[in-house]
Amino acid sequence: MTDRMKALGNVQEKCFAAHEANLYLDAYPEDHEALDYYIGMQKQAQEATDFFEEHYGPLTVKSTKGDRFLWTLSPWPWEMEANT
Amino acid sequence: MWTYEKKLQYPVRIKNPNPALAKLIISQVGGPDGEMSASSRYLQQRYSMPDRRVVGMLTDVGTEELGHIEIVSAIIYQLTRNLTPEEIKKSGFDVYFVDHTTGVYPTAASGFPFSAAGLGIKGDVIADLTDDLAAEQKARVTYDNLIRLTDDPDVLDPLKFLREREIVHFQRFADSLRMTQDTFVDKKNFYLCNPSFDKGCPNGCRI
Numbered sequence A: 001m002t003d004r005m006k007a008l009g010n011v012q013e014k015c016f017a018a019h020e021a022n023l024y025l026d027a028y029p030e031d032h033e034a035l036d037y038y039i040g041m042q043k044q045a046q047e048a049t050d051f052f053e054e055h056y057g058p059l060t061v062k063s064t065k066g067d068r069f070l071w072t073l074s075p076w077p078w079e080m081e082a083n084t
Numbered sequence B: 001m002w003t004y005e006k007k008l009q010y011p012v013r014i015k016n017p018n019p020a021l022a023k024l025i026i027s028q029v030g031g032p033d034g035e036m037s038a039s040s041r042y043l044q045q046r047y048s049m050p051d052r053r054v055v056g057m058l059t060d061v062g063t064e065e066l067g068h069i070e071i072v073s074a075i076i077y078q079l080t081r082n083l084t085p086e087e088i089k090k091s092g093f094d095v096y097f098v099d100h101t102t103g104v105y106p107t108a109a110s111g112f113p114f115s116a117a118g119l120g121i122k123g124d125v126i127a128d129l130t131d132d133l134a135a136e137q138k139a140r141v142t143y144d145n146l147i148r149l150t151d152d153p154d155v156l157d158p159l160k161f162l163r164e165r166e167i168v169h170f171q172r173f174a175d176s177l178r179m180t181q182d183t184f185v186d187k188k189n190f191y192l193c194n195p196s197f198d199k200g201c202p203n204g205c206r207i
Helices: A003-027 A032-056 B019-025 B035-048 B052-079 B085-091 B094-100 B125-148 B153-182
Strands: none
Touching: A003 A032, A003 B052, A003 B153, B019 B052, B019 B085, B019 B153, B035 B052, B035 B125, B052 B153, B085 B094, B125 B153
16 A cells, blocks of 8 residues: 555545534534544544645645645546555 | 545545446446435435525535445446456446446446436425435445445445445434424424425424
């Protein structure tokens, strides 16, 4: 596994955990334990995203981190190269 | 408004192309219970949803489903790369190839193209959420069936992830249905009136 994939895997993992907590919170917004988990995980997701973008290019078009040219030129998500 | 994230929600890395399998899995892109159907259903139900909390759930689940179209499309893309005409003929992929080459066209495995005919957008909170519960279960069964027909661990891995998501979404829509019914003024008659349409409906759920 490449360093890029490790960094992307970390983004995927943290974003997924935050997203899952978000769906739960849509139904149970008063659950403070879940809210704390969500906030903590969202922070980790942001850190993982910042790290990835600085090294391998933007993950969203609004990102100001990393090389702007890579928005179109880095591998697109379905390519093998983006997943290995 | 949406912002695209240039990543899959879950990685797809398939070593061995398998066009015969792609021909089946394409159903989860454009089949009756596929991901395109799911995302369209949830996102389009939002406008007549009287409970803002449920609108939030439909938005967040519907957006995730857009990401699932991309995961399944990535599976198709990788299963159909570097094919020779002989492999295409032998695998039975030829009937798809003749019209779409290796483009990812939203269709059912049967060849029936993506259709809005099966989308439940009824403009009624109970009807729509009940349809969503059924949609998640039908998608789960389709993944069960695909998993039965797949022996490649590289393909099974993302299919199992997607199957799990159907179960979680079913749970979240069950929460949504319950919480909206909890706000109904007349709890003995959920069908008294449609809060999305009837003026002065005591089953207000205007939250």
